Amino acid sequence: MKNVAVIGGGAAGFFAAIHAAQNGNEVTIFEKGNSLLNKVRISGGGRCNVTHACFEVNDLVKFYPRGSKELISAFYRFNTNHTIDWFESRGVELKTEGDGRMFPVSDLSQTIIDCLLKEAKRNGVKIKTQCGVNAVVLVDSKLILKFANDAEKEFDSVIVTSGGYPSSKNYDWLRDLGINIVEPVPSLFTFNIPNSPLKGLEGVSVSDTLITVEDSKFKYNGPLLITHWGISGPAVLKTSAFAARFIHDLNYNFTASINFIPSFSAIELEELFNQQKKNHPSKKVFSKLFLQLPGRLWERLCAAAGITEGCQYANISKQQMLSLIKNILSYELKVKGKTTFKEEFVTCGGIDLKEVDMKTMESKKIPGLFFAGEVLNIDGVTGGFNFQAAWTTGFIAGSSV
Ligand SMILES: Cc1cc2nc3c(=O)[nH]c(=O)nc-3n(C[C@H](O)[C@H](O)[C@H](O)COP(=O)(O)OP(=O)(O)OC[C@H]3O[C@@H](n4cnc5c(N)ncnc54)[C@H](O)[C@@H]3O)c2cc1C
16 A cells, blocks of 8 residues: 655645545645645636547547647546546536537536545545645655655655646746756637627627638637637637647737638639629628628628628629638737636646646656646647546546556
């Protein structure tokens, strides 16, 4: 039997602790805060988006801007199917929403918290709150935890599940162990567009758009929502996640180009407008032409091309037509700043995966030291993928001690 410390009482910490205890170890979770599983509580708007109905490992890893390659083997060991089985076999049934997100049938994150607390108790996991760890020190191959209250304790194995931190210096206690940290930057945010040309269209959404970050390889499809502060929606969140570091390095100051109808090419649109000119010359250009484009947005795109409300197809100039096509296919918005999406955010960066044996989640440099959850340089897009990474890495770390 080993004496195991788990640093952090979040999703990854509980999952790791439960599995380490199941294997007969003496396990203690040390949590610096007053309460446990705080992010689980507030996640998914209080409903906890536990995982995602994506059951092929090769598809699942595509939702992770950081860690996709490294997670392949980990997901073969513990994936979304295992998460569903794990909770269901403990009486927590999950349901799938239309977009693939999975929630407890109760629609309450408390159901997940109760399940994890019950399992921890059942397996004899000890829990210490208000017990922050300031340092882990390696002395003669022994791992010693130094607590905020100056106490010290030796352990056979330590699992670090301290989550993401917003600032680089928060990782210093891990750097002191000689561990490489990939600089943290935020992921999952929406774009601020001061003086937006789309002002007045707040609440308008487009079901399928393609967002491109100018001068980059970053291009992502999905629904887009016009907000009071700029743009949001799955396409924006996906772009913010995959381009997190690139956009950070631009100080959140860049041009986003929006393709409002990715299914059409410029040539096809030109042909369509020429047909309209020929077959419906007296039809007003302002009248809705594309089902998927809300009328108010269509009018705005026309107006931005210099087309006035009463203008008929017969009267639009070649210049106006080309300008309208450009507005439809690459409408430029000047992004300046970011806003957190429903307070949901994750950290891009953390423990460098090159230092971790993904078969065990053990440090390659320090035997007995394990990692799981968001403290690792692993993060996913919204939809339950971040918790899935926490369950998977927590399971592997806990089972490996
Ligand atoms: C508002 C919000 C909503 C979210 N909703 C979802 C969702 O629905 N689905 C999804 O998949 N993801 C969601 N996420 C992301 C998800 O919550 C995190 O990725 C996940 O909680 C990470 O789990 P973790 O255990 O690694 O870290 P955390 O949950 O952050 O837990 C880390 C714990 O370690 C403690 N700690 C830190 N340092 C120390 C120390 N030195 N000593 C002792 N304790 C320490 C912290 O206090 C914390 O309790 C959401 C995030 C936010 C912010």
